[in-house]
Amino acid sequence: MSGGWAGRLLRVDLTTRRIVTEPTDRYLAYVGGTGIAARIYLDEVDPGTGPFDPANLLILMTGPLAGTPSPTSGRATFYGKSPVGHPDPVCRPSSIGGSLGAELKYAGFDGVIIGGASLTPVYLWVQDGAAELRDAADLWGLDTFETQRTLLRRHDRRAAVASIGPSGENLGRLAAIVHGTGFASGLSGFGAVMGSKKLKALGVRGTGAVDVADPARLLAAVRRGTEQVYRADDPPRMTGSRGSGRAYGGAEEFVARYSVGVLACHACPVACQGVFRVPGSPLGADSCAWPHALGVAEFPRGVEGWKAVWDVNTLVNRLGLSSYEVTEGYAFVVRLRDAGLIDEQSSGLPLRGDPRELVKALAHQIAHRRGLGDCLAEGLPRAAEQIGGAARHLVSSRGWPILLPSDDARTNGTMALLPTVGAFVPYNDGWSLWGYYGGSIHLPLSDRRETLAAAEIARVTERVLGDARALDASTLGGKAEAVRRAQSYRMLADSIGFCTWVLPLDCGYYAGDLAGDEEVLAELYSAVTGVETDQGGLLRLGERIATLQRLQGIRQGYHSREKDLSALDAKVFGEPHSESPFPGGVVDLAGLGAELERYYELCGWDARTGVPLASTLHRLGMDDVADRLPA
């Protein structure tokens, strides 16, 4: 007996309001999530389609393990042409946690393919094998919390609802899709795609089953996987944002005062979200994303600062913004102010007042496209172009947020290749690959770094990432294989529906061997689906999907060797950095180019162009897409 997939996809045309179902089987070579969504998109959508064209598809896809107790399998993926990419929009996945994916499986569907555009606001309601589009005139303009509460009351309190806020309605290019109080598809601007289709929300309720090929084997594998990330005598370090507090410091008092619980995505033992009840803010839960607002240097320190951060975070979630958009936007506005490029009158912002009020005013401005927020809602690179002049030099070229000083390519050889590669396989940024690449062994290793011998670190790094130099920040060497492997993992995780933050912990945090139990994922996969495989087999699936994504990016004009190299901010080649381990304090362009070629070769792509070779498609069992290669 086989299990995992529900076997049916829901297809919704918002223009004609026609809803049909179709079988999933013909896409199974691409697993689920990102893989199946990318395959459907490649088949059906012209590569030149714009993100806000009705012909753009927004695909919500689960993986075969969604809805089962496999640890961290609760994530689903949105996929489509994202409005974020600059200058060329490109197809990207953006995953979402909570119970949306699992609920969809229990309702009998592996995914929802949404095309066309409605003239008037609508929402999609899916319940136990049936689906309908309903009028959303009364919901348009509401924030994401109000929208969800209305639909939960109206339909079923146990449903999972994902909604856009004012930002998505107003086509803010970074608008998020928000589910619950803190689960979101946040970095690909799919909230704006929903807004362009006049789709305010989608809700799902299912009471059905997900079949499992071998229940006893699955139960054993679930135990085995959970033991990697959880130990009774040592509560998981990430549970309830405690990890975030530790990372950013000073949160202990805030957590002690206002924390009321922890929250997990479906089937996740880690529970990275903390639930907080802070006076003056609505009840909310969120994970490690929210303390990034502490990047707002002008906020007060201590509990008052954390309260302000929480307040901003809740507001961002309600308005359906991306938290990075607001914190990066704030930093940009401060730079504009200090450079004398904007004033209070032209921007409509309290530039010299309390920074907390400025951040909140900015969030409202972006969401409602008022004042300076109208151009900031286009994303920083486009905003900088609109403002013109010196503003252009205040953002990085492709507009992905530069998160932390330690991620500067000039000081960190790993981060030199990651943003470039993060753009190869169109992902949010290098950071998201870091989720596997660095996160996988970063957490287990960094907690124990002081007690571990260098040889042990090298051994673990080599086993997990294929090259002992993979985490050595002082060199560009040894990154190609690691990046290739990390990308296969990442694709696999997004296609099965695993959390890319926790998945690597499945292979290591509490394992006897820090390099982890690398067969546990294959064991879960085989037990649920009945398809016998091992880690190598799964990584080949990941490689297949990564190659498919690469092909998609090339067809959409986003990828070429030159564009890959340009993903790095020009300044990392020109302006020296005082803490750089590299000669001259800059990234060596020739050295990066050489490592890039090595990476192309390892992937089976043309070393000069970066286009997948026909022989590679054949080797990976992808002859079905060979006709999509550029002539």
Added chain:
Amino acid sequence: MYTAPEGHEPSHRGSTIGDDPNCGGSGSSLIRGRASAPDGAARAIDLPASGFLIADSTRCADCRVCEMVCSLVHEGRVIPSLARLTVERDAFIDDHANVRVCRQCLGPECLLACPRGAISAHAATGARVVDADLCDGCGACVKACHFGMIHVAPHPRLAFKCDLCDGEPHCVAHCPQQVLSYRRRRPR
């Protein structure tokens, strides 16, 4: 100490419930004085479950692993709507989920209400269990339970409830947040 009676098939023929003074705890007062309760009830009271589940909802992270594992064990597939325990959380109101489990009552109203005697105490654990051969899915037990912990499945129409997994509840074993525990009753 309790000794198991011969034969476990509950019968409808009533006899007076023994009001065993040792049989304290929830529900016993509900039973006392009821003139014509079935033998099964007497046995259930005589045979308190050897243990019961306790849920500390304040620890719950709403991951639903318990519901999934429970249904996987009992139904052979993952179908939380047929889980023997329930987890509910309104993200906009509740600090934490509310986890509800069967108490394996000393005076089980479900058992008393069943017109076919399909609910009895499990020989080994004393868990109040449904005999699928006797149950006709009438739903009298659902109405009787004060705690909403017994339900009727649609296909086939059969009542289902927590059976304590023969004394080793899978939900307890799999809960990552240590919400659930299996408390053993002290032997009398």
